[in-house]
Amino acid sequence: MCRWLAYSGSPVLIEEVLYKPQHSLIDQSLHARLGVDTTNGDGFGLGWYGANAGTPAVFHSIEPAWNDRNLREVAGSVHSPLFLAHIRASTDTAVQQTNCHPFRHGRWLWVHNGLVREFPRLKRELALAVDESLYASIEGSTDSELLFYLALTFGLEDDPPGAVERMVGHVEEVGAGLGTEHPIQMTIGTTDGRSVWAFRYSSEGKSRSLYYSTDVSALRELYPDRPRLREVSDEARIIVSEPLGDLPGVWNEVPESSYGIVQEGEDELRPFRPVYSRNGGERYSHFKA
Amino acid sequence: MCRWLAYSGSPVLIEEVLYKPQHSLIDQSLHARLGVDTTNGDGFGLGWYGANAGTPAVFHSIEPAWNDRNLREVAGSVHSPLFLAHIRASTDTAVQQTNCHPFRHGRWLWVHNGLVREFPRLKRELALAVDESLYASIEGSTDSELLFYLALTFGLEDDPPGAVERMVGHVEEVGAGLGTEHPIQMTIGTTDGRSVWAFRYSSEGKSRSLYYSTDVSALRELYPDRPRLREVSDEARIIVSEPLGDLPGVWNEVPESSYGIVQEGEDELRPFRPVYSRNGGERYSHFKA
């Protein structure tokens, strides 16, 4: 089990979101409340964009987030309008920086909570489906990173929801072919520095938790006395594996088998359906896109 | 909160004691059951003696014990008749190898669970009491290591119980002088490679938990069908912050304000009383002992 967080809105000092809330992500590294494991101590990562989007910076560490001084320093000195953070609970793969989320490819970041079941059995066939030009960029050994490279192969940079639907359809098909029951369990966050896409899906229809924050203007009406809410821009939005606090009306569950888009203009929430190659999801050509 | 373990007996593969029990110390690094914190993920250490006592080897790491591959390799390949292991939960001092227990001085090892209250206020006066010849050997920044060097100053190598009683008396006096209520909370394990001394004490009389295993021959009678018990020598003994399993009759609590000695011949359990300088505990001379 892992936990992740995405922030998009007016630039904030990262620690305001990462450390200050009552039940912050850093607190969740020691005391997660939803899910099986309470400890997410097998490394963490932070990826953030500067004022002008572009390539994000990433900071990865194999030490637990709760006592990491460098994370506290970076979070306490960098302002960003869009960032993803992730705390990891590894079961089988090595605790190493290249297995820490967010993974980065060009301007894109990717975080994942969940797993590919029987990954050692499925790994090779999944890796073969990664575009040849991308294969050597895989640096770590996790299922999560491989899902990212599959999504890139299936067109993430041009059509994020479609690419993730094709990626999931492919994993379902490979799993079915090798006799793996319920091959995929996931919440996924991905961004190009402008919009954020957040997916919640699992083969068995019982997906890991995922929440998004209520519109800030609505929150201001609910809580007129909270100074922190006054400083944040109207379009600020947080997506997170589990709520950062207990304030009623703030946190909404992303429904089972659906995805949300945080973007300029109206945000959206839509159903998520895996796309299988047999019904039209033929291999997306990475180069011709 | 921390957890520690001491084993003394016929040589065993360390992993038999450290990893194999139902609720092993490594399991306690993620899921401790007694005490406030359930996670002890801020580094760990293992110190072990070879066949002929002598200087012990120590292995320290700042990563959580539960996923540390090197610890698993060392524990899976080294046999030892006497070893101490410790998993750490830091609150304020840095997560670094020099703050990992067991601390070593010559043939001696030392582990501690607990704290010196208001340590930043008391630290300087305590450090000044450390023998001049030992001061520069202090490598880390913890209260635990400072207690070790104070105990060495007060004669640990010649009279372990007396030295720890004088050390605790000194900490009580320094705390009282600076207005700190209940200055010390501790369970301590220390060994010279032949005997093990285990102390349980706190200023407030509510000390951290500490257990020792029942005599193996008694266990054999209780559980005639357990093959593992047949292989262990009669004098084998484990001392541990919390029991390694739920088998009835195996684990006995070290009473409040007392200490045990695991040694050749009969083991002993005795009351522990701090010795104050005003009633005869004058400064022990490190060199003249």
Place this chain on the structure above:
Amino acid sequence: MCRWLAYSGSPVLIEEVLYKPQHSLIDQSLHARLGVDTTNGDGFGLGWYGANAGTPAVFHSIEPAWNDRNLREVAGSVHSPLFLAHIRASTDTAVQQTNCHPFRHGRWLWVHNGLVREFPRLKRELALAVDESLYASIEGSTDSELLFYLALTFGLEDDPPGAVERMVGHVEEVGAGLGTEHPIQMTIGTTDGRSVWAFRYSSEGKSRSLYYSTDVSALRELYPDRPRLREVSDEARIIVSEPLGDLPGVWNEVPESSYGIVQEGEDELRPFRPVYSRNGGERYSHFKA
């Protein structure tokens, strides 16, 4: 042997100074050219100020700088008008984050290249001279950090050159008292976020190398075709243990037993003379300053 660098001027992307020069500090971590050791691989640190001075951020790592990905990410995404960087070559003290420079106290940063000779013998007496209110803030075990806390004790925050002169005088006296020949060897950089002070001194009068960059407007006349020089503000200045390149006229040696101040207005270069307590350098009161 260590190497360090200080930059003060118009805000730059840190990597422009830290990675881009021909013989950059990061290159010096593998291939230093002046001094005995060519490798400075025992950790590193970076401390930087934001636009409005205030408390600087620090990033410390125990891994070699040359392959550290997090350092590259931070240096590639943070702009700063004033920063200090340090690469470490340890001889005796532990490789741990609390032994990495720059050390920080409030708004102050401190880097040191050199050593206190026979430090284990002198350490206790030097530590006792640290102001009681500062003692517990010492986190590591190096001579360098202790020199910082001594300088703070002797008034660094109010009179940096005077405090360093008193600190050095004190070390000379302690060394003389304990029979240590040539007790101190140093180049030191320190800053409050506004000015930078750089000291070069050693008991034996053969101090480690230290250089400062020529005034940028002079450089522009020398090299009218270099675009990088056009972007940098007139008052930009770099101080560094060894030159970042071979361009003639760029690098000037800080003379033996002297110090420089990079500040608003004219920079200065002055002689450095230890101040001894016997001729007027009585203990500076940290609190009454």
Place this chain on the structure above:
Amino acid sequence: MCRWLAYSGSPVLIEEVLYKPQHSLIDQSLHARLGVDTTNGDGFGLGWYGANAGTPAVFHSIEPAWNDRNLREVAGSVHSPLFLAHIRASTDTAVQQTNCHPFRHGRWLWVHNGLVREFPRLKRELALAVDESLYASIEGSTDSELLFYLALTFGLEDDPPGAVERMVGHVEEVGAGLGTEHPIQMTIGTTDGRSVWAFRYSSEGKSRSLYYSTDVSALRELYPDRPRLREVSDEARIIVSEPLGDLPGVWNEVPESSYGIVQEGEDELRPFRPVYSRNGGERYSHFKA
């Protein structure tokens, strides 16, 4: 560039071989003399067998060997009749434990000095040739580990020299097919806990250096006064990337394109010739061996 060492003989305290020689492997981590780079500071590894061969233990670290305290402790307390050690100088792949040599599979260990040229271009095709049952065991991202899994695929466990010759032939063919000049450069050490095989080869015929020690009984005649030589068994042998000292007559170069076997009975030195699939090196079946 990397450096490695293999010891086979009567059981010795590992530090006797790893730390004590004049120009030891640990010294070479800071001051290598042969080859382009003088620093091998990107992690290290040690793999050792117990008295009864079986599965070896491995210890990997991402920190430089020269200051690693845990390595010193393990080497100073473990006796072994056969061990491999490796110090790493990474160029492109991540510094992480799963990229540290020796790599282990069952009872086998593997170390490599050299590279696969244009590895990112060749990686996918090479990985596809790894036996399906082995693919998911690849944990790191180096060329060295991939060569190991290819050798296992080509029958390392049954016919080590033949398997390495087929593996090299395959890499030559893949390189030729993708237009890479001189695809492979290598010295390789591998062992099953009983014999050690050491290979020296490169596409261009200018391979990295490799040495083996002279027979101990011959050395005893040469140097009758050396006590250390008296303690070592007659069949003790060291293979190493560069000599551990300057004593004349001790170190012999492994010739270009050849391999040696250290084994019970007479050791051997033979020519090494890549085996290509077109002249009989058809894919070795991992399962039917």
